[in-house]
Amino acid sequence: MLKGRVHKYGANVDTDAIIPARYLNVSEPEELARHCMEDIDTEFVNRVRPGDVIVATTNFGCGSSREHAPLAIKASGVSCVIAGSFARIFFRNAINIGLPLLECNEAVDGTEAGDELEVELASGTIRNLTRGTEFTAKPYPEFMSELIAAGGLIEHTRQRLSNRRT
Amino acid sequence: MGKTLAEKILSEKSGTEARAGDIVVAQVDLGFIQDTTGPLTVRQFREAGFRKVSGSLRTAVFLDHAVPSPNRELANDHLFLREFVRDTDCFFSDVGGGISHQLVAESLARPGDLIIGSDSHTVTAGGLGAFACGMGSTDVAVIFHLGKTWLRVPESIGVSVSGQFPEVVSGKDLILHLIGLIGADGATYQSLEFGGESVSRMSVSQRLTVANMAIEAGAKVGLFPADDITQEYLAAQGRAGDYRPLFPDEDAAYVRTVAINAARLEPMVARPHTVDNVVPARELKGTKIQQVYIGTCTNGRLEDIEVAARILKGKKRHPETRLMVLPASRAVLQAAIAAGFIETLLQAGAVILPPGCGACLGLHQGVLGDGENCLTTANRNFKGRMGNSEAFVYLGSPATAAASAITGEITDPREFR
Numbered sequence: 066m067l068k069g070r071v072h073k074y075g076a077n078v079d080t081d082a083i084i085p086a087r088y089l090n091v092s093e094p095e096e097l098a099r100h101c102m103e104d105i106d107t108e109f110v111n112r113v114r115p116g117d118v119i120v121a122t123t124n125f126g127c128g129s130s131r132e133h134a135p136l137a138i139k140a141s142g143v144s145c146v147i148a149g150s151f152a153r154i155f156f157r158n159a160i161n162i163g164l165p166l167l168e169c170n171e172a173v174d175g176t177e178a179g180d181e182l183e184v185e186l187a188s189g190t191i192r193n194l195t196r197g198t199e200f201t202a203k204p205y206p207e208f209m210s211e212l213i214a215a216g217g218l219i220e221h222t223r224q225r226l227s228n229r230r231t
Numbered sequence: 232m233g234k235t236l237a238e239k240i241l242s243e244k245s246g247t248e249a250r251a252g253d254i255v256v257a258q259v260d261l262g263f264i265q266d267t268t269g270p271l272t273v274r275q276f277r278e279a280g281f282r283k284v285s286g287s288l289r290t291a292v293f294l295d296h297a298v299p300s301p302n303r304e305l306a307n308d309h310l311f312l313r314e315f316v317r318d319t320d321c322f323f324s325d326v327g328g329g330i331s332h333q334l335v336a337e338s339l340a341r342p343g344d345l346i347i348g349s350d351s352h353t354v355t356a357g358g359l360g361a362f363a364c365g366m367g368s369t370d371v372a373v374i375f376h377l378g379k380t381w382l383r384v385p386e387s388i389g390v391s392v393s394g395q396f397p398e399v400v401s402g403k404d405l406i407l408h409l410i411g412l413i414g415a416d417g418a419t420y421q422s423l424e425f426g427g428e429s430v431s432r433m434s435v436s437q438r439l440t441v442a443n444m445a446i447e448a449g450a451k452v453g454l455f456p457a458d459d460i461t462q463e464y465l466a467a468q469g470r471a472g473d474y475r476p477l478f479p480d481e482d483a484a485y486v487r488t489v490a491i492n493a494a495r496l497e498p499m500v501a502r503p504h505t506v507d508n509v510v511p512a513r514e515l516k517g518t519k520i521q522q523v524y525i526g527t528c529t530n531g532r533l534e535d536i537e538v539a540a541r542i543l544k545g546k547k548r549h550p551e552t553r554l555m556v557l558p559a560s561r562a563v564l565q566a567a568i569a570a571g572f573i574e575t576l577l578q579a580g581a582v583i584l585p586p587g588c589g590a591c592l593g594l595h596q597g598v599l600g601d602g603e604n605c606l607t608t609a610n611r612n613f614k615g616r617m618g619n620s621e622a623f624v625y626l627g628s629p630a631t632a633a634a635s636a637i638t639g640e641i642t643d644p645r646e647f648r
Binding site: 076077218219 | 254267268270274275278279280296304305308348349350365367368369370372377381383415416420446449451505593594611613614615616618620
């Protein structure tokens with residue numbers, strides 16, 4: 066069960082906003098996290114607490130293929146991102162590195178910055194504890210659920226390769 | 232029921248009857264990385280315990296995003312990638328060779344190929360009829376080892392272009408118009424497939440420009456048919472044998488069709504800070520521009536530099552407007568020198584930058600100052616994109632960029648016919 070406060074954004078939060086290119090040579094996730102969102106929300110890094118949830122409207126993560134974007138979000142302590150829709154490369158990258166994403170327009174509409182959310186990933190249940198409301202996110206395709214259960218793409222590939230050998 | 236280009240290519244690569252919505256495991260023909268996302272690919276490759284690059288696909292490493300290196304950290308990333316190349320025998324392009332997407336088009340991509348790069352503008356090779364798609368570092372690490380990847384077969388949007396392009400209106404204006412029409416997420420998870428009688432006359436250079444920006448509408452891939460023009464282009468690169476014709480079936484199913492009459496297009500500009508914030512260039516007359524940037528994987532080809540040189544011939548840049556030109560590859564630079572375009576641009580007051588990504592992603596070579604406006608032929612105008620969140624980036628064609636360099640403000644290039 067994930068639990069945290071909401072940081073809310075609008076449409077088209079791009080990967081340059083999530084982590085500017087000037088930090089792409091940084092390999093430590095914790096260092097990336099120190100610059101997460103800095104060009105659009107300088108206070109995010111000071112406000113964010115472990116477990117918090119980013120909520121955004123549509124096309125979250127559009128732009129570059131940089132995997133540093135979901136890495137920066139995950140290392141900042143954010144437990145999951147809820148949006149109306151995600152850009153596809155970001156979606157894939159987030160699943161690969163183990164940052165959960167949920168698509169749910171109703172939850173986005175029914176949530177404001179600072180609300181406290183509780184999220185059950187397996188069922189896709191999103192509870193807004195501040196407002197006493199509940200929403201259900203779109204389920205993942207089966208193949209993606211396998212990737213998530215394995216702990217990301219590298220683990221999934223490792224497991225498949227070692228099963229093949231045994 | 233017939234197949235779209237996406238369904239055709241993914242059927243072949245997966246050995247299944249791939250239909251939109253299916254998830255397939257497909258053989259990859261070319262996998263590549265570049266110097267900002269590549270180091271993470273290599274770290275993930277090693278973290279996974281992989282030692283060998285699969286022999287079933289071609290692999291490539293391009294140093295293009297920060298070349299020559301602007302600082303110690305990026306120079307060390309270059310060292311790290313050169314060492315990986317020595318260990319693995321990948322195709323390698325070092326500093327000065329050019330932008331990955333241009334080099335892929337010039338020497339590696341074939342119609343019908345499945346190409347995956349750790350860069351979102353990998354879609355560029357769709358201009359040659361390749362299913363070319365960007366992914367993250369980890370996906371490419373696994374592709375380097377396994378030679379295959381999983382893909383959801385995308386639904387396709389059919390974009391049919393008819394009519395004659397007016398003079399100085401180009402593929403860049405077409406794709407900006409389309410993104411303005413369908414929005415920055417108008418094709419998310421989908422394939423944008425271009426066809427129609429105008430497309431059958433469009434040069435490969437322009438097709439690459441259009442395909443390059445498919446990602447700016449969220450598309451997984453931007454696909455063109457492979458036809459006589461593709462054949463001529465490949466033959467001119469000394470790759471006649473790489474050609475094969477490739478067209479969608481006539482009864483292919485599209486989730487949506489968009490018809491565009493090219494004859495009614497005009498020079499377009501995307502305003503800050505989203506690519507779908509598009510208006511005709513003439514509506515922005517009076518917007519002062521401090522820097523004009525001509526190049527990048529979107530518009531750094533010989534045809535683009537020629538358009539700019541023709542407009543700037545015998546003229547000077549505006550004294551308050553810096554003009555920078557960066558050819559997309561060494562071959563483009565050499566051809567532009569041989570044709571006299573570089574001399575023309577230098578006489579007009581241009582700075583010529585080395586082949587590479589330059590300031591497009593804000594690392595070096597023309598980072599903007601606070602409050603400055605830049606008109607670039609690149610593909611992204613996000614806040615902070617050119618290295619400063621207090622600056623403003625406008626996107627336009629090489630013709631619009633050249634005309635604006637002369638006047639110092641956003642200018643419809645038809646004024647310079």
